[in-house]
Amino acid sequence: MTAPVVTAPTTDARLGKRQRQRMRMLWTLGILIASLVLFVQAKASPESFSHEFIEDIGAMLIGVAVLGRTWCALYIGGRKLQELVKSGPYSIVRNPLYVFSCIGAIGIGLSTASIVLALVMAVVAGLIFQNVIRLEEEALSERFGTAFTDYASRVPRLWPRPSLWLDVATLNVAPNRVVRTFFDSALMLLSIPALELIEYLQQLHILPVFLYLP
Secondary structure (H helix, E strand, C coil): CCCCCCCCCCCHHHHHHHHHHHHHHHHHHHHHHHHHHHEEEEECCCHHHHHHHHHHHHHHHHHHHHHHHHHHHHHCCCCCCCCCCCCCHHCCCEEEEHHHHHHHHHHHCCCCCHHHHHHHHEEEEEEEEEHHHHHHHHHHHHHHCHHHHHHHCCCCCCCCCCCCCCCCCCCCCCCCHHHHHHHHHHHHHHHHHHHEEEEEEEECCCCCEEEEEC
């Protein structure tokens, strides 16, 4: 009897597994950070201008993240590994969805009025996304060969270069993907009232504050 041939998992299979792991990690870290925020408060007084100003910047960044991710979905929704998209936001940075996700993470951190928590959120998001980005780019390299290599040599991975902007006359849009991306991203907006409620409960001394962060 011929022994069964054991094949290595494809890049797409490894990518799918990594994306599922990423989602589990995001939920786990989100719960941990939310638990931490219950007992942490920004040093700036809630009534101060600086406190409100930092929170407003955070809310603005969350809005940018929601709109930015939806904008990206117009160009790539449902075609992430089927087509090498090089126009619109993908003409200036290779991973704009993750760029906007990191912006949203920073926004959530700033919505606590703490610069330190915003930096923690940015670092955590970057660490979670880096392995998925690597696997996605391996899959694109396998599928598109020199076309992706040339694209990667011109367009930065995570730091946008606006001077490279290119667009197309028409787009093949998958409306369901765009709508789903919008609503998935809009969940970040829920952090704003949630953090306001936590701050209110802390002011009433219902929630104890164990740590004050700048």
